[in-house]
Amino acid sequence: MSESSSSPSPTPGSTGTHVFVTVGSTRFDALVQTVLSEPVLDVLRKRGYRTLDVQCGNSDFDTSHLRRDADDHWQRAGDLETSIWRFKPSLKEDYERADLIISHAGSGTIIDVLRLRKPLIVIPNPALLDNHQAELSDALAGLGHLRSSTVADLPEAIEGLDKSTLVPFPQFDGSRFRELLDEEMGYQDHTSPGARR
């Protein structure tokens, strides 16, 4: 067994051992089922994670080994405590608590997570017809901001993730758009990196 890097180091706002999985408002059965399967749980344990939350949206998965403790809310105790639920009005707190986030490839989720400087593994959903989502995850992976993976390769992606090599995603800078619009509407006080040619 290789010890290629030390156990995960805590990210801002967290304990160092929490994983959060999200599919947003979509349905992504394959991702949820894989995350709850032994190969993934095994590699998460080995990498030092102790708790796992899964926001499963509209996905279907096997609940037979889980304890249902409320409507649309399941638990599994053990050495990787798991909690599964469908929706919350805001995921901000869950993002902040997490040391690793595994997510569908929605652009809004990606931007929110990367701006919180959290390590992110993105899984484009192959069942979606128009898969421009995969283009975004590939492009950002190519720039080093996140890791992109298939459902099948998820254990390997988790195993091989070296958080120290992730490139921070730029924070929001509204000045570009502001100056572009000011210049277009005739204001003279812009400094205009967006000037028309």
Next chain:
Amino acid sequence: MTGTPGWLVPVAAVTVGVILVRLYIVVTAPRTAKPSGRRDAIERCSFAVFLGSGGHTSEALSLVSALDFNRYVPRTYIISEGDTLSMQKAVNLESAKAAEAPDTMPSSMRSDPRYTFVVIPRARRVHQPLLTTPFTAALSLIAAVWHITVGPLIAGPPVPEVLLLNGPGTCCVLCIATYLNRFLGLRSPKLIYIESFARVRHLSLSGKLLRPLVDRFIVQWPELVKDKRRDECHGWLV
């Protein structure tokens, strides 16, 4: 002997000809080589944005949040029927901006609200069969024309000076209504289109349709720039 009057065909032909020529002039008019006439720093600029729901709303509001709210006023948020979430997000943004920078004009002096909502029916709902789409699109277009073309002529607020679009199908309907204004020689908003951050290598359908029609066509990934004279990329804006 009955039959079509002799004058009918020539008159019809001339009318169609005039319409086609006018359309040609309007559609191929050079985009203003320079931006609108100079504007003083304290002058206001009326502004509208279409919030298409979901990721489109988030991106659009992100862009709007960058603007000086004392400069771009009044603001009109155009939303699709039933999209209360987008309305809520816009209200949240307005509250946040009001809290961080107090208005330069006290409310006692102000007769018009700083921002309003305009609701138009969706051109097409998700998964709606294409067979019924022409009918819903027509309703959507009628509403757009009412707000952009007819309303300002009769009683309503004046046409906004700029309209920000970022992708979803109903954008096209707003663009058509804007062109109706141009065709009739009425004031029309500048059309600014910003393709979604999620579009890296291929434009959305709305992007492809609107690219030749809008005044500024802006993408966020360089690979989408096909014609440098028309397409712009200034990096990530959201």
